[in-house]
Amino acid sequence: MIRTWHKRLLSTIAAFLIVPSCLAAQTSSATSQASAPVQRSHGGEPTHAQLLRGAWGPYRSNNDLLFYHLDIRIDPEKKFVSGKNTIRFKMLKDDSRIQLDLHDALNIDKILLGQTPLHYERDSGAVFVDFPQPLLANHTYSIDFYYSGTPIQTGRFGGFTFGKDPSGHPWIYTACEGIGASIWWPNKDQWHDEVENMQISVAIPNDLVDVSNGKFMGKKDLGDGYTRWDWFVHYPINNYDVSVNIGNYQHFSDRLGHLPLDFYALPEDLEKQFTQAKGMLQAFQHYFGEYPFAKDGYKLVEVPYSGMEHQSAVTYGNHFANGYLERDWTGVGISPRFDFIIIHESGHEWFGNSVSAADPSDMWIHEGWTTYLEGLYVEYMYGHDDAIKYLNGYKPKVKGEEPIITAHGINGEPPIDQYFKGALFINTLRSIVNDDKRWWKLLHDLYQHFKYQNIMTEDMVAFFNQQTGMNLTPIFNQYLRHTAIPTLELKFDNGAVSYRWKVDEPDFQMPVRVGKKDNWQIIHATTDWQTMKTPLTKEDFDVATDLYYVNVTKE
Numbered sequence: 319m320i321r322t323w324h325k326r327l328l329s330t331i332a333a334f335l336i337v338p339s340c341l342a343a344q345t346s347s348a349t350s351q352a353s354a355p356v357q358r359s360h361g362g363e364p365t366h367a368q369l370l371r372g373a374w375g376p377y378r379s380n381n382d383l384l385f386y387h388l389d390i391r392i393d394p395e396k397k398f399v400s401g402k403n404t405i406r407f408k409m410l411k412d413d414s415r416i417q418l419d420l421h422d423a424l425n426i427d428k429i430l431l432g433q434t435p436l437h438y439e440r441d442s443g444a445v446f447v448d449f450p451q452p453l454l455a456n457h458t459y460s461i462d463f464y465y466s467g468t469p470i471q472t473g474r475f476g477g478f479t480f481g482k483d484p485s486g487h488p489w490i491y492t493a494c495e496g497i498g499a500s501i502w503w504p505n506k507d508q509w510h511d512e513v514e515n516m517q518i519s520v521a522i523p524n525d526l527v528d529v530s531n532g533k534f535m536g537k538k539d540l541g542d543g544y545t546r547w548d549w550f551v552h553y554p555i556n557n558y559d560v561s562v563n564i565g566n567y568q569h570f571s572d573r574l575g576h577l578p579l580d581f582y583a584l585p586e587d588l589e590k591q592f593t594q595a596k597g598m599l600q601a602f603q604h605y606f607g608e609y610p611f612a613k614d615g616y617k618l619v620e621v622p623y624s625g626m627e628h629q630s631a632v633t634y635g636n637h638f639a640n641g642y643l644e645r646d647w648t649g650v651g652i653s654p655r656f657d658f659i660i661i662h663e664s665g666h667e668w669f670g671n672s673v674s675a676a677d678p679s680d681m682w683i684h685e686g687w688t689t690y691l692e693g694l695y696v697e698y699m700y701g702h703d704d705a706i707k708y709l710n711g712y713k714p715k716v717k718g719e720e721p722i723i724t725a726h727g728i729n730g731e732p733p734i735d736q737y738f739k740g741a742l743f744i745n746t747l748r749s750i751v752n753d754d755k756r757w758w759k760l761l762h763d764l765y766q767h768f769k770y771q772n773i774m775t776e777d778m779v780a781f782f783n784q785q786t787g788m789n790l791t792p793i794f795n796q797y798l799r800h801t802a803i804p805t806l807e808l809k810f811d812n813g814a815v816s817y818r819w820k821v822d823e824p825d826f827q828m829p830v831r832v833g834k835k836d837n838w839q840i841i842h843a844t845t846d847w848q849t850m851k852t853p854l855t856k857e858d859f860d861v862a863t864d865l866y867y868v869n870v871t872k873e
């Protein structure tokens with residue numbers, strides 16, 4: 319399904335980096351960050367492979383994905399995956415070639431249109447499939463893409479991992495955000511276009527359990543020592559969210575109203591921490607509306623890495639303890655009250671999985687928003703002041719080395735500032751709106767407006783401008799497309815203060831609260847100097863920097 323998206327030129331390539339993962343885990347500590355496999359390319363043109371993976375090229379844009387049926391068998395002993403993906407799509411123009419993707423480590427066994435084998439050409443992870451006659455615009459086609467092999471294990475969370483649990487049972491799992499789903503199954507591996515729904519069938523040895531995305535439809539004993547587990551995803555889904563989690567899982571169920579809750583953990587860990595899921599769901603439903611994937615239910619699945627937002631089957635590996643990997647994540651005493659991974663990764667169900675970015679360049683729509691959702695959870699549970707404190711605890715994590723939004727069309731991953739600076743920016747927006755009743759309605763309406771869509775930042779800016787009647791574009795641009803945050807310059811002279819914003823955006827203007835706490839005064843600062851009288855001295859004149867993420871200089 320192709321949704322709202324504006325055509326944009328590939329912007330100038332600045333320094334970029336690719337970090338395979340969702341998640342704040344990549345910043346968990348200096349050590350773990352150093353161990354993350356990071357590919358950097360500074361200042362160069364994107365490579366041929368990056369463009370093939372990242373661009374919305376002619377053989378991707380000529381068709382619209384409708385449906386996948388991933389139907390595979392996984393042999394833990396041989397570490398071998400085989401099977402097919404049935405790909406249904408609608409042509410948007412007459413053409414005889416489409417682009418799919420599959421990692422070079424995997425074999426293509428055959429690609430069939432009905433009974434007709436199709437020719438294909440592989441190039442750097444891309445698979446160009448050729449049809450004997452042109453496919454016709456507005457017609458729907460289905461091909462069967464057969465493949466096999468051993469997917470590579472890579473990246474911080476494993477890519478595709480054939481592992482073992484502490485008792486020696488097989489533990490096989492996928493976590494492929496960044497490097498991409500084509501590392502383990504053939505698909506149209508990009509962010510612009512999603513299937514409307516998906517079937518996932520996974521055959522595994524009889525004594526194991528597979529948890530994939532969507533609603534569990536049943537399992538079938540295949541009579542050869544293998545059982546097939548069938549799952550159905552009733553909603554659009556990102557490729558990187560599609561997952562298998564195979565292990566010696568125990569299962570228990572609960573409900574929140576009509577919503578089925580299903581938890582899968584190793585026998586020794588069962589039930590320990592997952593009760594927090596209910597409060598999380600209540601908090602986010604309060605702000606945004608119904609859980610996005612109600613027909614599929616909500617699942618938490620234990621894994622040996624920290625966690626990932628796999629749609630409706632969120633994976634969890636946060637040591638069954640509060641905080642983040644047993645640390646006070648934002649360092650202000652609030653993080654230890656809740657399980658960071660349950661809150662953060664599940665928050666992605668609203669921002670990341672339901673509202674998705676149409677290019678990894680704009681991934682702050684996933685990570686900045688979900689980090690802000692942590693603050694909303696804190697506000698719902700513990701009140702406004704703790705939420706502001708929690709979010710401001712993220713300030714020391716901001717690096718401020720490059721803009722949050724990176725070049726489009728190269729499958730590049732934005733810097734870590736997309737999380738913390740992104741959340742602090744959204745908290746600033748709340749102060750600019752300066753009316754909490756209106757802010758809560760804006761958040762709710764924003765989510766409802768863009769749910770199940772793939773959007774770019776421009777779509778979100780247009781929504782905010784339209785709803786608030788303000789021109790917020792220069793503010794979004796300053797925070798997201800420049801490195802520096804705004805600096806409020808203050809000059810004191812004889813009972814007066816002069817003020818202006820020092821920024822990169824020429825038309826930037828932003829109200830800000832100044833003066834004394836509990837008696838703030840709002841000034842409408844621009845990039846031009848303005849002067850007002852003040853009874854306060856330079857030392858006593860404050861700026862509400864916990865409500866606005868800005869720098870202040872005084873002279």
Ligand SMILES: [Zn+2]
Binds near residue numbers: 342666685688
């Ligand atoms: Zn995340």
